Amino acid sequence: MTIPASCALPENQPHLHARAIPTQDLQALFELCNERYFDGYLVPSSGFRLRFSRSVKLSGCFHYCLASSEDWGIDISQRLKDHPFALLSTMVHEMIHMLAHQLFRETGSREYLDEQALPGQPFTNRGHGAFFMACLERLNQRFAELRITIKSTFGDSLYDLSKISRERLLLISIRDASIAGASNPEQSSSKGMIYRLDPKAELDWDRLAKTAEELHGSREIRVLSVAGHRAEGFPVLRRDNGARRNMRLRSLRNFSAKVMMLLDAPQTDELREAPRSPSLKTAV
Numbered sequence: 001m002t003i004p005a006s007c008a009l010p011e012n013q014p015h016l017h018a019r020a021i022p023t024q025d026l027q028a029l030f031e032l033c034n035e036r037y038f039d040g041y042l043v044p045s046s047g048f049r050l051r052f053s054r055s056v057k058l059s060g061c062f063h064y065c066l067a068s069s070e071d072w073g074i075d076i077s078q079r080l081k082d083h084p085f086a087l088l089s090t091m092v093h094e095m096i097h098m099l100a101h102q103l104f105r106e107t108g109s110r111e112y113l114d115e116q117a118l119p120g121q122p123f124t125n126r127g128h129g130a131f132f133m134a135c136l137e138r139l140n141q142r143f144a145e146l147r148i149t150i151k152s153t154f155g156d157s158l159y160d161l162s163k164i165s166r167e168r169l170l171l172i173s174i175r176d177a178s179i180a181g182a183s184n185p186e187q188s189s190s191k192g193m194i195y196r197l198d199p200k201a202e203l204d205w206d207r208l209a210k211t212a213e214e215l216h217g218s219r220e221i222r223v224l225s226v227a228g229h230r231a232e233g234f235p236v237l238r239r240d241n242g243a244r245r246n247m248r249l250r251s252l253r254n255f256s257a258k259v260m261m262l263l264d265a266p267q268t269d270e271l272r273e274a275p276r277s278p279s280l281k282t283a284v
């Protein structure tokens with residue numbers, strides 16, 4: 001298998017400035033990447049299209065025809081618009097897939113597609129094997145602005161954290177039945193679950209406690225305001241602070257450690273319920 005010329009560009013390329021990355025125009029970004037990293041080698045199939053997606057699970061996605069291996073397009077998560085270097089590396093990741101399919105169409109060699117592990121060769125999963133890794137490593141080495149990875153992590157060093165909005169997290173402690181009678185409350189609440197509040201939700205403590213009880217039989221809740229990237233991966237509640245209908249009921253085994261980590265993280269604030277007005281108390 002030969003590595004195409006596009007992966008053998010001269011060393012010491014000057015660093016690309018963030019301002020030179022067209023963050024709002026995927027066509028311009030594609031053309032820049034094709035010239036700079038692939039020596040203009042990529043020729044899109046007819047009908048190829050680029051678009052921003054609303055996906056938060058996938059930062060990028062390459063679409064192609066299973067039968068012909070023609071490329072259909074590349075989707076990039078719209079939330080990368082605020083993060084030029086994450087956007088750039090994501091686009092190049094997808095373009096390596098595109099290159100693999102183009103080389104397969106041109107040569108008939110399935111090796112480019114990284115469909116399976118080869119002895120002694122790196123293989124993470126389908127599409128990310130020896131060919132993909134060879135391109136990734138060469139490009140990362142030669143271009144200081146690139147940090148292409150197999151799997152991207154939202155909020156890693158390629159991201160501008162000041163552009164990620166803060167999020168609120170609902171922490172629910174779940175008492176373990178076997179030690180429910182333990183005198184030490186820390187001991188009796190080692191399990192729990194964390195949910196993300198809808199960004200537009202009002203902070204309704206009564207409703208959140210009710211949701212916690214409905215889901216986990218516990219009204220022991222805390223609410224944290226955290227740097228946005230720390231809220232990745234937690235299920236999101238409805239805008240009225242209720243549970244979504246299709247929410248899979250699960251708890252976190254490392255709940256206590258996770259809570260400690262969140263509390264210790266910079267920019268984390270614990271939100272407290274405002275005390276009830278005295279008139280209400282005296283009325284009881």
Ligand SMILES: [Zn+2]
Binds near residue numbers: 093097127128150
């Ligand atoms: Zn990939």
